[in-house]
Amino acid sequence: MRIRIRSQHVEQLNQHVRNAYLCSSQPSVAPRIATAAAGAVVAPLPVKDESSRYWVDPTNHMRLPRSLAAALYQTQNTQSKRSIGNMEKPSFTPKKVLILSKLTRYEFEKRVNKGCSDEQLATLLKKRGSDYGRLLSKHKIHHSYLNTLQRELENAGIESRLVRRFGYTQEAVDWADAVFSAGGDGTFLMASSRVRTKHKPVIGINTDPQGSEGYMCLMRKLPEENLAGALKKLFSGNFEWLNRQRIRITVTGDDGISDAIELHDQQLNRDPATTRWTDNPRSPAREIEECMSLSPPVKKRMISEAVEIPEVEKETVELPVLALNEVFIGESLSSRVSYYEIGINDAQMLKQKSSGITICTGTGSTSWNFNINKLTEQCVQDLMKIVAEHCNLPQIPHGDKNAVSEICTKFNQQLIFDPDRKQLAFSVRDPIFNATFPPTDPRGFADKICIKSRGYDAHLVIDGGISYRFNDGSEAVMEVRDEDTLRTVVFR
Amino acid sequence: MAALAISHCVSHVARPVSPVTQGKPSGSRQQPAIRFALILRKSTRWQWEKEQTGLSDADLKKHLSSKGTKVQELLENEKKQVNAVQEIVSELGKAGISTKVVTREQLAQYLPEADLVISAGGDGTFLAAASVVNDNTPIIGINTDPIGSEGHLCVGGKNPPRDLIERLVSGNLKWVQRTRIRVTVKESRNSIFSLKRSEKSTNLALNEVFIGEDEAAKVSTYNISIDDSQTVKQKSSGLIVSTGTGSTSWYLGMNRIDENATTSVLEALQSLGVDVPITRNLVEKVVNSVNEKIPFEPDHPSFAFSIREPIFNATYKRTATRGFARKIKLESRCTNGYLVLDGSTKIPFPRGAVATIEVNPNDALKTVIV
Numbered sequence: 001m002r003i004r005i006r007s008q009h010v011e012q013l014n015q016h017v018r019n020a021y022l023c024s025s026q027p028s029v030a031p032r033i034a035t036a037a038a039g040a041v042v043a044p045l046p047v048k049d050e051s052s053r054y055w056v057d058p059t060n061h062m063r064l065p066r067s068l069a070a071a072l073y074q075t076q077n078t079q080s081k082r083s084i085g086n087m088e089k090p091s092f093t094p095k096k097v098l099i100l101s102k103l104t105r106y107e108f109e110k111r112v113n114k115g116c117s118d119e120q121l122a123t124l125l126k127k128r129g130s131d132y133g134r135l136l137s138k139h140k141i142h143h144s145y146l147n148t149l150q151r152e153l154e155n156a157g158i159e160s161r162l163v164r165r166f167g168y169t170q171e172a173v174d175w176a177d178a179v180f181s182a183g184g185d186g187t188f189l190m191a192s193s194r195v196r197t198k199h200k201p202v203i204g205i206n207t208d209p210q211g212s213e214g215y216m217c218l219m220r221k222l223p224e225e226n227l228a229g230a231l232k233k234l235f236s237g238n239f240e241w242l243n244r245q246r247i248r249i250t251v252t253g254d255d256g257i258s259d260a261i262e263l264h265d266q267q268l269n270r271d272p273a274t275t276r277w278t279d280n281p282r283s284p285a286r287e288i289e290e291c292m293s294l295s296p297p298v299k300k301r302m303i304s305e306a307v308e309i310p311e312v313e314k315e316t317v318e319l320p321v322l323a324l325n326e327v328f329i330g331e332s333l334s335s336r337v338s339y340y341e342i343g344i345n346d347a348q349m350l351k352q353k354s355s356g357i358t359i360c361t362g363t364g365s366t367s368w369n370f371n372i373n374k375l376t377e378q379c380v381q382d383l384m385k386i387v388a389e390h391c392n393l394p395q396i397p398h399g400d401k402n403a404v405s406e407i408c409t410k411f412n413q414q415l416i417f418d419p420d421r422k423q424l425a426f427s428v429r430d431p432i433f434n435a436t437f438p439p440t441d442p443r444g445f446a447d448k449i450c451i452k453s454r455g456y457d458a459h460l461v462i463d464g465g466i467s468y469r470f471n472d473g474s475e476a477v478m479e480v481r482d483e484d485t486l487r488t489v490v491f492r
Numbered sequence: 493m494a495a496l497a498i499s500h501c502v503s504h505v506a507r508p509v510s511p512v513t514q515g516k517p518s519g520s521r522q523q524p525a526i527r528f529a530l531i532l533r534k535s536t537r538w539q540w541e542k543e544q545t546g547l548s549d550a551d552l553k554k555h556l557s558s559k560g561t562k563v564q565e566l567l568e569n570e571k572k573q574v575n576a577v578q579e580i581v582s583e584l585g586k587a588g589i590s591t592k593v594v595t596r597e598q599l600a601q602y603l604p605e606a607d608l609v610i611s612a613g614g615d616g617t618f619l620a621a622a623s624v625v626n627d628n629t630p631i632i633g634i635n636t637d638p639i640g641s642e643g644h645l646c647v648g649g650k651n652p653p654r655d656l657i658e659r660l661v662s663g664n665l666k667w668v669q670r671t672r673i674r675v676t677v678k679e680s681r682n683s684i685f686s687l688k689r690s691e692k693s694t695n696l697a698l699n700e701v702f703i704g705e706d707e708a709a710k711v712s713t714y715n716i717s718i719d720d721s722q723t724v725k726q727k728s729s730g731l732i733v734s735t736g737t738g739s740t741s742w743y744l745g746m747n748r749i750d751e752n753a754t755t756s757v758l759e760a761l762q763s764l765g766v767d768v769p770i771t772r773n774l775v776e777k778v779v780n781s782v783n784e785k786i787p788f789e790p791d792h793p794s795f796a797f798s799i800r801e802p803i804f805n806a807t808y809k810r811t812a813t814r815g816f817a818r819k820i821k822l823e824s825r826c827t828n829g830y831l832v833l834d835g836s837t838k839i840p841f842p843r844g845a846v847a848t849i850e851v852n853p854n855d856a857l858k859t860v861i862v
Contacts, residue, residue: 434642
């Protein structure tokens with residue numbers, strides 16, 4: 001366990017667990033089908049079940065099956081890995097801190113609907129099937145947490161400035177010794193996108209522990225009351241530095257690099273929940289401009305010859321954004337097949353046909369990559385049954401739920417790797433193999449990956465939020481470098 | 493090159509699986525006489541360019557040449573298709589069956605009087621024909637483009653039998669009723685995006701239906717109820733609902749297990765003390781056994797559903813990720829959601845809309861197996 005839970009918190013956890021389950025007993029492994037779980041704890045009428053406020057360790061009743069929870073929340077064995085780092089105590093004594101605050105949906109809707117009163121806004125949202133009261137409630141939760149953060153920083157003698165998305169400029173970042181993100185993982189991603197140096201820490205504070213996972217945040221899903229203690233530990237040096245690898249992307253294409261497209265604004269997106277990580281919409285004009293000006297692309301001109309085609313001038317550009325989670329390459333539309341060629345570690349390019357490919361860091365390995373590759377207990381059980389048949393080994397315990405769960409856990413755990421591991425993991429979604437597209441490993445690690453597009457309307461998406469066109473003939477190279485790491489902190 | 497065919501061909505094409513339960517041989521029954529057959533011809537790249545540009549043949553040649561397109565290849569492919577259609581027309585004529593060659597746009601217009609529909613092209617052409625047939629009119633797919641299409645849905649795949657028309661006339665063919673998925677969408681009456689309230693639309697899918705965000709990199713959010721069970725909120729990369737016909741395609745690609753994963757599971761078994769030998773041979777056998785069980789027969793009375801990359805964590809509860817069902821009800825919480833039928837028909841699925849996905853024996857498509 002990364003965070004030590006004191007006895008009073010254990011009681012609190014048990015209390016919440018009991019409330020969540022309406023005092024009914026619950027098996028240690030969650031039922032496979034939601035119907036049973038819902039039937040056990042909820043009345044026949046569909047009622048929104050309040051999800052657990054805290055992550056609960058395996059010894060308690062667990063809402064999430066162990067095969068998934070054990071993987072997603074596994075403790076990091078920092079002792080054996082960072083013996084050198086432990087020689088001297090880390091020190092974090094910033095004088096100036098920039099806080100990037102999440103733009104709540106309430107704030108966003110008020111901004112979009114300028115001059116709208118709260119009553120009018122409530123009516124408007126209701127028409128859209130959204131709950132005004134819930135938005136306001138979440139808004140207040142966030143700001144309460146934010147106020148606590150500001151107060152604690154002030155108590156520690158640290159000067160802090162507060163900005164929101166549109167005020168999060170390079171100048172603001174340069175001013176600060178460290179950046180705190182106040183929001184969810186999406187806010188953390190945005191905070192880190194402006195920090196290109198490995199010497200400026202980015203620290204995530206999850207202001208919505210109930211509604212957001214906070215994988216990349218300091219306290220994960222711990223509530224506001226724990227913030228003071230956590231900051232105290234932080235400033236007294238009781239933590240470890242974690243240098244998260246990021247992916248550098250270099251693109252070569254005939255038509256150069258088009259402007260980045262903010263996926264959220266493309267269709268007037270107003271629901272942060274539907275984006276993969278980013279938890280706030282963005283203003284297209286300002287964001288794209290600032291994004292592109294973060295670091296002017298490094299352009300190299302190459303002359304390329306093609307048979308029967310006149311010479312075409314190609315541009316090679318380093319994208320100005322580093323990927324902290326993952327890069328997705330494939331057709332823009334969900335239902336279209338993607339065609340591309342892939343080369344791993346400078347190997348020969350191979351044709352591939354799939355629903356796209358994700359290339360992720362250790363940080364991103366708990367996200368999309370995990371969901372693509374994880375096995376369910378149903379799948380593991382089927383597999384064990386077939387192994388038993390083939391090996392004539394009736395003692396293979398495919399009927400034992402605990403054994404199935406344990407094997408599933410072991411498999412799923414290996415999908416997740418350390419954020420500071422200097423390698424990429426790639427996953428091919430829904431691969432199609434036939435005579436034209438021979439079988440290849442759909443998953444694996446690499447130091448460098450090269451993708452050549454054969455797409456009609458393909459794109460390259462960084463951390464689920466920024467998209468670049470990536471059509472036929474374009475080539476992208478992805479790699480990790482030490483100078484691109486992001487400095488963050490974890491507790492012992 | 494035929495591979496440069498029109499980009500709007502279907503994205504996922506299925507290979508038919510022989511039905512486990514053989515239907516009654518239709519040879520024992522008198523087939524209604526076939527007097528009139530519609531032939532849907534393939535939309536070649538040349539035809540597509542002509543429609544798009546409206547140019548004459550000579551002008552179109554110049555236009556394409558200036559773009560660097562290999563015009564000669566397009567023309568040869570076009571000629572090949574025309575010849576193939578002529579051959580079919582000739583064979584049917586000899587058998588006393590009158591015919592009409594139609595385009596995709598014309599098909600619906602002539603369908604009511606047809607006794608038979610023949611798709612002359614690849615799998616995409618077959619699917620285009622199938623999407624218009626709502627009754628029991630039989631469809632026969634003839635692969636006139638063996639280089640560019642696998643022809644999984646066509647008779648004989650890449651090699652249509654020479655005596656197909658002869659056997660058709662003499663009734664010496666076996667028919668299979670391919671289950672199709674019926675999709676009904678009702679938009680929310682609260683929706684401000686739709687001018688028509690409570691609008692309903694119904695469509696049939698032969699391969700599969702994808703439900704989720706239009707944008708590939710986005711998470712889809714929806715409420716789902718399977719076979720009238722409790723409705724739960726879910727997040728994933730979309731949902732696939734597949735027939736037996738489509739189960740060898742996207743559904744298989746999504747659920748297939750690979751050798752690496754199998755090896756890892758076997759290693760986990762070993763770590764539990766089970767003395768299982770991990771050999772390449774065993775891994776291959778197990779992988780093939782698992783993957784062979786995934787596709788199912790085209791006349792299976794249920795459809796299969798598969799939730800794509802489900803996100804289960806402490807916030808979103810867990811449900812079955814895959815299984816069979818006869819009815820699924822979905823309420824959209826998507827930003828820009830769509831239902832995509834057979835990779836070609838897109839139905840908007842805005843927030844608040846409710847989609848019902850079900851199978852009905854009356855919706856089955858009558859086709860030929862040889």
